[in-house]
Amino acid sequence: MTLLFDTWYVAKRELIKFFRTKVRLVFTLIQPVIWLAFMGNTMNRVTNNPFGAQMFGTSNYLTFMTPGVILMTVLFGGVFGGMSIVWDRRIGYLEKLMAAPINRGAIPFGKALAVMVQGAIQVVAIVVIALLFGVRFQTGIGGVLLIIVIASLFSGILSGISLSLAASIRTIETLMAIVNLFTLPLMFASNALFPITMMPGWLATIAKFNPVTYAVGPIRELTIHGWEWGKILPGTGVIVGLTLVFMLISQIVFQRATSE
Amino acid sequence: MQTAIEVNDLVKVYKNGVRAVDGVSFHVGRGEIFGLLGPNGAGKSTTIKILIGLLDPTAGDLRINGVDIRRHPAEIKRATGYAAQETAIDDRLTGWENITLQGRFYHLSGREIRVRATEVLEMFNLYDRRKHLTATYSGGMLKRLDIACALIHRPQILFLDEPTLGLDVQTRQVIWDYVEQLRTEHEMTIFVTTHYMEEADVLCDRVAIIDNGEIAALDTPDALKAGIGGDVIYVRFSGIDGNESALQSRIGAVSHVRQVKPTADGTYRVIVEQAGEETIPQLFMLCEQLGVTIDAVSLKKPSLDDVYLHFTGHAMRDDTENHEAHMKARFMRGRARRGK
Ligand SMILES: Nc1ncnc2c1ncn2[C@@H]1O[C@H](COP(=O)(O)OP(=O)(O)OP(=O)(O)O)[C@@H](O)[C@H]1O
Ligand SMILES: [Mg+2]
Numbered sequence: 230m231t232l233l234f235d236t237w238y239v240a241k242r243e244l245i246k247f248f249r250t251k252v253r254l255v256f257t258l259i260q261p262v263i264w265l266a267f268m269g270n271t272m273n274r275v276t277n278n279p280f281g282a283q284m285f286g287t288s289n290y291l292t293f294m295t296p297g298v299i300l301m302t303v304l305f306g307g308v309f310g311g312m313s314i315v316w317d318r319r320i321g322y323l324e325k326l327m328a329a330p331i332n333r334g335a336i337p338f339g340k341a342l343a344v345m346v347q348g349a350i351q352v353v354a355i356v357v358i359a360l361l362f363g364v365r366f367q368t369g370i371g372g373v374l375l376i377i378v379i380a381s382l383f384s385g386i387l388s389g390i391s392l393s394l395a396a397s398i399r400t401i402e403t404l405m406a407i408v409n410l411f412t413l414p415l416m417f418a419s420n421a422l423f424p425i426t427m428m429p430g431w432l433a434t435i436a437k438f439n440p441v442t443y444a445v446g447p448i449r450e451l452t453i454h455g456w457e458w459g460k461i462l463p464g465t466g467v468i469v470g471l472t473l474v475f476m477l478i479s480q481i482v483f484q485r486a487t488s489e
Numbered sequence: 490m491q492t493a494i495e496v497n498d499l500v501k502v503y504k505n506g507v508r509a510v511d512g513v514s515f516h517v518g519r520g521e522i523f524g525l526l527g528p529n530g531a532g533k534s535t536t537i538k539i540l541i542g543l544l545d546p547t548a549g550d551l552r553i554n555g556v557d558i559r560r561h562p563a564e565i566k567r568a569t570g571y572a573a574q575e576t577a578i579d580d581r582l583t584g585w586e587n588i589t590l591q592g593r594f595y596h597l598s599g600r601e602i603r604v605r606a607t608e609v610l611e612m613f614n615l616y617d618r619r620k621h622l623t624a625t626y627s628g629g630m631l632k633r634l635d636i637a638c639a640l641i642h643r644p645q646i647l648f649l650d651e652p653t654l655g656l657d658v659q660t661r662q663v664i665w666d667y668v669e670q671l672r673t674e675h676e677m678t679i680f681v682t683t684h685y686m687e688e689a690d691v692l693c694d695r696v697a698i699i700d701n702g703e704i705a706a707l708d709t710p711d712a713l714k715a716g717i718g719g720d721v722i723y724v725r726f727s728g729i730d731g732n733e734s735a736l737q738s739r740i741g742a743v744s745h746v747r748q749v750k751p752t753a754d755g756t757y758r759v760i761v762e763q764a765g766e767e768t769i770p771q772l773f774m775l776c777e778q779l780g781v782t783i784d785a786v787s788l789k790k791p792s793l794d795d796v797y798l799h800f801t802g803h804a805m806r807d808d809t810e811n812h813e814a815h816m817k818a819r820f821m822r823g824r825a826r827r828g829k
Contacts, residue, residue, distance in 0.1 A: 231596065238593040246581045321577030325638075328541050329594035330566040489504060489544050 232338070235331040239339020240346065243313060247347050257302065261355045264298045265291060265362050268422075284424055287453050295359045296448040297421030299376065300441055302355060303348040303384035304416065308408040310344040310388025311395025314483075315404055327487065337396075337479045341388040348384035352377045364452075372451040379465055382472045383444040389475025396479070396486035421445050443467040491519045492555070493646050493678040494540065499549035501535050501702075509535040511702035513549075517680060517695075519645075522672055524693035525682045526793075528801055532702040533682040534574055537648045540680070541571045553646065567595065570644030574651045574682075576635045580624040584615055587623060588638050595642035602641070609637045613667065629660035636667070646678040647671065653685060661685070665692055686793040696793070698800045705800040714791045717799045719747065720765030724772060725756045725785040736781060743771050756785075765790065 248254070269291040275281045276290040285293045314336070317323040326336055356366070356373055366372050391408060398404045416422075418432055419441035425433050436442050446464035450457055494517035501510040510532040517523040525533050538544040540551065542562045551558045558565045578587055588610065592602035610616040613633045623631060636652060649668070653661040665688060671677045683689050689696050690710045697707040706713055729736055733751070740749045740759060745768060748760040761768045765788045776783050 234596070235594065238590060241593075242579070242582070242586075242590050245586060246579075249581065320579070321573050321575045322579055324543060324573060325571075325577040325591075326594060328543055328566065328571045329591070330563045330596065331594050 232332040232335055235335030236338040236342055239326070239331075239335050240342040243340065243343030244346060247343070257306070257351050258354050258358070260305075261298045261302055261351075262358055264301070265294070265358060269294055269362065284426060286424075286449070289364070291359065291362055292364050292453055293424075293449070294422060295355070295364050296376075296445050296452055298359075299352050299355050299380050299448060300383060300419075300421050300444055301416055302351050303380045304387055304412060304441065306348050306351060307344055307384035307387025308391045308412055310340055310384075311391030311393070311398075311404055311408075312401055313340055313343075314392060314395045315398055315401050318399065319401075323487075333484065333487065334480055337389075337392045337483045338476070340392060341385050341476060341479070344388040345381040345385050348381040349377050352380045366452050367455045368451045372456070375461075375465075376448050376451055379444055379448055379468055382468050383440070385472040386440060386468070386475050389472065389479045392479040393475070393482040396482045415439060415441055419445060420449075440467070440471055443471075493517050493519045493521070493553065494523075494680065495550070495552040495555075496536075496540070497550040499536065499539065499551060500547045501532070501539060501544065502547045509702055510539070513699065513702070513704050515697050515704060515707055517678060519678055520672060520676045521694045522668065522679045522681065522692055524689040524696035525680070525699055526684070526686070526689055526696055526797060527682075527699035531699045533699060534650050536699070537571070537650050537680065537682065541569050541648055542566055543571075567642060568645050570639035570642065570647045572632075572636045572639040572647075572649050572652060574654065576628075576631045578623050578626075578631050578635055578638075580622065582623060583620050584610065584623055584626070584634050585619040587634060588619075588641055591638040592641045597642060605641055605643070609640050612670075613637045629656050629663075632656060632660070632664065633667075636664070640671070643675070644677070646680065649679065649681045651682050651684065653683060653688065661688065668692065686797055690793040698797060700801045706796070710793055710796075713796045714793065715763055717791055717796055719760055719762045719791070720768075721789045721791075722759040722761060722765050722768060722772070723752075723756050723785075723787045723789070724759060724783055726776070727782045727784050729781055732779070732781070736779060739775055739779065740772065743768060743775065 272290040272294070276285045276287065276293065287293050314323065317326070323336070327333065356376070360366075366376075368375070391404070394407055395404055398407075418435045419439040420436055421441055425436050425442070428436060443464045447461040447468075450460045450464075454460075494515075496516070497514045499510050499513045500508075502508050509530075513532070513536060515523075525536065527533055535544065539546045540553065540558065542558060542565055546559075553565050553568055556564055556568075582590070585606065588606045589602050592606060597605070606619075607616065610619055613636070615630060615634055615637065618626070618630070623634065626634065632652065636649065639647060639649075652664050652668075656664070668679055668681070669692065672679055681689075681693070693710060695707065695709050696713065698705045698713075706716075708716065726736070737749050737751075737757075740746060740757070745762045745764065746759055747762055748758075750758045752758050759768070759772070769786060769788065772786070773783060
């Protein structure tokens with residue numbers, strides 16, 4: 230019970246700051262707009278023909294790409310989840326939290342929860358922007374809700390990884406360097422922007438095991454096709470599983486890193 | 490007096506082999522202001538962090554309000570408040586947000602938090618600025634807010650790690666006034682570390698001097714000062730004319746006088762056990778009887794600085810160098826002990 234309570238207030242602190250930094254809010258929205266407006270327009274020629282439409286599963290590249298943009302946005306948000314712990318350690322706030330009678334597990338959980346809520350908010354914004362660009366979600370409101378859940382769970386995985394790294398890292402620069410190393414490859418070695426069938430063999434193999442691909446799968450299914458559970462459940466299951474695994478790892482790493 | 494803090498044979502060896510605290514024992518009574526003084530790296534912060542449950546002790550029996558701190562960590566955390574050496578305020582939150590979140594982390598209800606945050610912020614003169622981001626606060630305001638946060642759950646024992654470090658004289662005075670107020674109005678026990686000896690002298694009921702992880706001295710400031718040799722009176726006479734030895738023995742017979750010695754420039758150095766200011770009139774009466782004139786007199790009382798120097802054996806400003814050499818030696822000893 231106190232774990233839930235403590236987790237919420239750890240997250241709330243991050244969320245207050247998230248909503249306060251208006252510039253950051255605007256920028257998180259500008260990015261998807263740029264992707265949809267520029268990439269979408271350029272690439273529309275590729276999907277505008279029967280062959281392309283078959284390859285991408287839709288004749289509208291924007292529809293194909295929207296799930297990719299959603300994932301990319303939460304991916305970038307998620308990897309920075311660990312940053313706030315590095316920062317808190319730096320300013321002594323982490324020590325202050327640990328001097329309080331809170332459940333220590335609430336610290337990584339709360340940071341991850343904040344990232345997931347931020348992710349969900351960003352997804353809502355992207356969905357609205359995509360609707361304005363003419364993208365239609367086949368599964369309606371229900372589908373969009375499930376998309377939000379999957380995407381924010383995905384950001385939970387990323388924040389789990391980044392929190393695990395952050396527990397033992399003392400400087401933000403180091404964390405940034407490590408995080409940057411794997412975000413872009415993670416993005417491009419997936420089906421987020423291009424179908425796997427279009428990739429060279431080696432990249433296709435990597436993409437098949439990439440968690441981004443697992444998250445894109447059900448989201449794209451919900452966007453383009455409809456409620457086909459056989460295609461929605463497996464990817465969703467993998468994402469839920471990975472979220473739990475990385476949350477657990479971040480807990481263990483955090484407990485170990487803070488005991489002296 | 491009931492005991493608030495009991496520390497028996499505390500030892501802390503960090504994972505990197507540094508022996509920060511090496512067999513420290515002391516008791517702090519309820520409602521006492523207890524000062525822990527010592528050079529940089531002496532183990533003050535380490536001791537505090539162990540007492541509030543931030544660090545695990547390597548060995549030792551530690552009790553807060555009679556409760557074993559390792560057995561009941563949550564209870565200890567609720568009974569203690571802590572303001573760290575480095576101010577830990579989130580500068581992207583307002584003062585109000587900082588303190589109310591702190592209240593949440595101590596599991597207070599929303600109503601309790603509002604009432605107490607208002608009360609504490611008013612006490613620390615921060616209420617008017619509560620809605621401003623703390624990034625706009627001055628160093629003194631941040632320190633005050635940090636201490637205010639540590640009070641939100643009304644702890645019985647407050648740990649302040651160098652609360653006045655880097656503050657100007659007025660702000661330091663203000664903080665010490667708050668500390669006094671907390672003790673008198675709330676009967677709080679206050680455990681404080683500081684490098685300002687005059688402050689410790691005025692405020693602390695008792696002080697412990699810690700050096701290299703060991704307690705070098707522990708007593709009331711007055712007893713410590715008396716312990717290193719008492720007050721010194723310097724007197725210059727005229728009209729003695731060969732009566733020097735008689736004068737010297739007569740002064741030596743005055744009560745509380747421990748030693749009388751002429752110095753190179755003809756001034757006499759009179760060491761008195763205590764209350765040198767009460768000995769001076771007696772010297773005047775004596776000289777009148779003997780027909781000797783006193784030309785000049787001055788009194789020097791030992792300060793806590795002298796005590797500190799006496800027990801730590803080196804001046805504050807030399808600390809860093811000495812400390813590093815010492816740490817190296819201690820580190821090697823630690824390794825030798827562990828057989829590496
Ligand atoms: N986390 C840590 N890991 C390893 N060694 C540490 C750690 N924290 C402190 N030490 C070492 O333990 C010793 C005692 O440090 P501590 O911070 O307790 O000193 P202090 O008396 O508070 O000094 P100061 O007056 O400078 O604040 C020092 O040698 C320090 O280098
Ligand atoms: Mg210290």
